Amino acid sequence: MRVLALIINRMLWLVPTLVGLMVITFTISHIIPADPIAFFAGENATPEQIEALRVRYGFDKPLYIQLMNYLIGVTNGDLGISIYTQRPISEDLLSRLPATMELTFMAVFFSTLVGIPLGVFAAIYRNSFLDHFLRILTVSGLAIASFWLAILFQLLFAMELQITPLQGRIDGWGPEKITGFFILDSLLVADWESLQSAFSHLILPTLTLAFPAMATIVRFTRAGVLDAINSNYVLYEQAMGLPSKVIIWKYVLRNALIGTVTQIGLIFGILIAGAVVVEAVFDWPGLGLYAVEAIMNSDYNAIMGFTLVTGAFFIIVNLIVDILHGIIDPRTQD
């Protein structure tokens, strides 16, 4: 019941949060001096033609009216039309969302899978060679710019060793579209060729995104494990002679994960922001690349749509994190 109450509570908060997000994004994107209509109409358009387009897209009205119209549209599920692609924003976003989600989930999955055990080992063998090595690795992970890392990976693995593709999401047309997630779809229709291609294309962008995420997870897990190891309950468990593998991997780890899980929620947000850069380098047809193009073209509806979708995604991910948090740590439910 507590979980249900939490979900309802967060869903109610979702609306004002997203409206606030919309207002801020709308304001910022309109403060930038740009004239998308003039750009769209082309060099040879007459002032009358430009004015007509302005009226057609509603840009002749005051800003607050434009904002109200947009928000009313959103409540009806209408995110407007991209002046650049001339297609509904919702269609554009839906066609690109799976690519970004696939990349983000792979990066989180990989960084969690590797980061948590490494964090535990760094804490158990603190100040050992392994710990120092991991410290260098994690500081690098947090300090190195992802676009630079992406280019280094491309140079090494794609150009020099030629074991991965340079860029793109897949060779050929990809598997029959069901969910839009290539890995999932190719598994569903048993298209092994597509699966292999999709997977090999995922490796470099995933590594690029996962590296800083893993660094965060290692550091938080290490700190959490150290905290737990020095606690009275671990002293008690040791005094009662429980095997150390049970103490570490059961009793300590669950306490340490409380902090790590919160971080993983935040990492989703960082990864979506990071995807903007990484997708540009790897020519990955996801939301990030779409957002970059939208900003370049001052495509207001597209910018707003991107913000709305990623904002909602981030809020939902953090709702899931809060639920997990409650499951891992029963004290938070009171």
Place this chain on the structure above:
Amino acid sequence: MMAEELLSIENLHVSFSTENGVAEVLDGVNFSIKPGEIVGLVGESGCGKTTLARSILGILPKNSAQITDGSIIFNHQNILKMQEHDIARNIRGRLITFVPQDPFSSFNPVFTIGTQIMDLMKWKSSEKESHGFFGRARKSERDKHYQKVLKLLQTVQLPDVEGILRKYPHEVSGGQRQRLMIAMALLSEPRLIIADEPTTALDVTIQAQILKLLRQLARERNVAVLFTTHDLGAAYEICDRVTVMYAGQEVESATVDAFFGKPRHPYTKSLLGSLPSKSGKLEGIPGQIPALINPPSGCRFHPRCEAASTNCAEERPQVHWPSADHMIRCYYPRTYD
């Protein structure tokens, strides 16, 4: 006399390396417990009670503490010479169990009480069968363990025992948690329970109940108890014998009656004198506990001792037995005629 000891510690030296130098926290301690005996280990904070208790359990902090000399004979075996593997399997949590000082923080906060008790049962039960890596016990065995746990929780007078097993530690009271800790210490049918200030964190009214319970259960099962405390009243309540420590040295050990009635060592006398009495006069001990880095030579109490002479600073007095069950280490003990 020695042959019947359950636990016999001889000449135990433990030092801690600190930033300011090496602290000799235990300086040649002799200490013993007979089967089924309840022994109080009393002394001020920092006198080495907890270090002694942890030495027996083998849970001294690995990085800083070092046992430099001495022996701990338990059940005719020197624990200090045993393989860690054997201690973990057969001694710690099996024949020697532990009741911690703070029942609030000694439970793991994110697992139910049932999970924690059943895990102890699984790994430490006297009728333990072989397990896989994470020790998944067979269902029949789990049921047997569960029944045993329920019975034990009733023995420590807990209400609604099945309900308590489903609760998280923060959902039960401090007194109940300490009752649970006592039950957990009895699970494996041990020979010795080490209770490290088990009532310090509890309300005074609950303290007495817990002490009575601990004594009664230990008596019924013929389990020896090492009870460390700085509360002389608590020691008087439940102990058969009391050993006093001062700054890492044991100074006197006697039956409760002799200890409170005819204390021989000047420190013991001062300690008893500092208890509140009906006359309303509170006498402290002049001076303060010495630092354990570069401590006083010889008997460490000599700078504060009214009876001290030059030889006290030169060499620590040998063990001396005024009667068969009364031990002191002092050149100038008080006498009673």
